[in-house]
Amino acid sequence: MIRTGLLLLLSMMSACAQKPWYGDFNYLGKLPAKLNEVSGIATNNGKIIWAIEDNGNKDHIYGLNLQGTLVKEFEIENGKNHDWEDLANDNSGNLYIGDFGNNANDRKNLSILKIPNPDKAKGKKIKAEKISFHYPEQTKFPPKKSKLHFDCEAFFHHEDHLFLITKDRSRPYQGKAFIYKIPAKEGNYEAELIGTFKSCEDTQFCSITGAAISPDGKKVVLLGSGFIWLFSDFGSENFTKGNLRTIDVLHRTQQESICFKDNKTILIADEQSKTKGRNLYSYTLD
Template sequence: MNKLALVFLLVMAQACAQKTYTGNLDQLGKFPSKLKEVSGLEVTPNGNIWVIEDSGNKGQIYKVDKDGNIKKSLKIDHAKNRDWEDLTVDTEGNLYIGDFGNNKNAREDLVIYKVPHDEMGKKEPNAYKIEFTYPQQKDFPPKKDSLYFDTEGFFHLNDHLYIFTKNRTRPYSGKTLIYRVPDKEGEYEAEFLGALFLCGDQDHCSVTSVDISPDGKTIALLSYGFAFLLTDFSTPDFTKSSIKIIDLQTGTQIESICFYNNNTLLIADEENNHGGRKLYELKLD
């Protein structure tokens, strides 16, 4: 095979891999003004929808309905909101709060708070700390071409929390790094699982939230304007997944995603100059 033919095949393979589909977000409701910066969203096994806000906001979790109305708020005891960025839940209903937002890649106090399901009925639920570090990060912050250690998305699966980092590299590499830590209280060095290339557009390809479907067959990664659906993977190696890219056709700051069921995603955005502060539904084919 000559070089020209090889280049053509590589270009065609890349084009096929990056085929983009169109998604239609259906607005369900709008959050009240006190929830301008919803950064994490999750549905517990009993069907309750919980949301959090990121840095500069209270260390509280909010139960909302599908219209975006607040039904309950709980202050998490012994938990400070340094930069809460995502929520996930396990099959027993234990809730996990990812306090791992790290815009400048300078934090050395990354933590995930575990709120036991039997604490959720209390006014101020207690939380346990899962503290962790990234073994690849040696400098705080690292050089611009190594800014991989901001994080806004994770999910729970089989006694582990899987973490997908938000890429802030310059020049932009298009990769998210994947790690995991145990779901139990303690201090850990996160286990590095690999890097996943999403796409090369720094405005649309950095992960802002992650979730896995109830049946464990699909992982949804959210970015600004796009959703990436990962299928055909083998745990814990997600780097060889099939990836479907969905253009959500929105210019708002979408920050949160979760599965409502195996075929339906809930998505929330923060309020900015383009609108936002809304809760959406996306039906999957």
């Protein structure tokens, strides 16, 4: 009886000692405890990863190293965090903060904040320019449940424009994303609809929570909670017309942030959810 109990105890200890399972991700590090709702990441040099949090958190941008350790922090002036949902960067190192989270589809103050390269910033604050926009297809705030298509958690910068990919909240769920573009400069714009994309119909995994474009502009990735949609060989601004590869990363957490470290390597961060998440990962594209 004692021997049986000892064997059971040793078995339990062995199971607890096993490494956590991250699917096909390469685990890089744990994010700081105060960053448990990271909603967007971007990097200019592959060394400092800039991160933001979403609604209810500070108007701050955080610089992390590749192990997830906090190394810099700035307050964003004149840029309140109504619901920051993604980060993007351009070839000059400017960052764009997507203040376009719109869960209830009732916001009329959607905007993107443009800040100069934070890698070179000094002090504790960075001033932002505001790019305001609206969706011309939305006429009611909120629309009826079958037309809740105007939330957004994903975008990227390409050729002087910002490309927004909406998050479907319609009921019944359709798994449909709308792709819009607006100029990447201060002003107030009507977003231009350039395409649509249907990921899948599982509400848990199919909604688009992040997006990024490779430094060479040849690949676009969209993120879901456990899936990556990779587009390549697109000949127009509507990247969904290119070749599509759907990647199951075999790891199910609340993944909301993605960026390219280089043309073949992407970085992903997930939010804290109970005992899972708040990690930084990498994934290598074949």
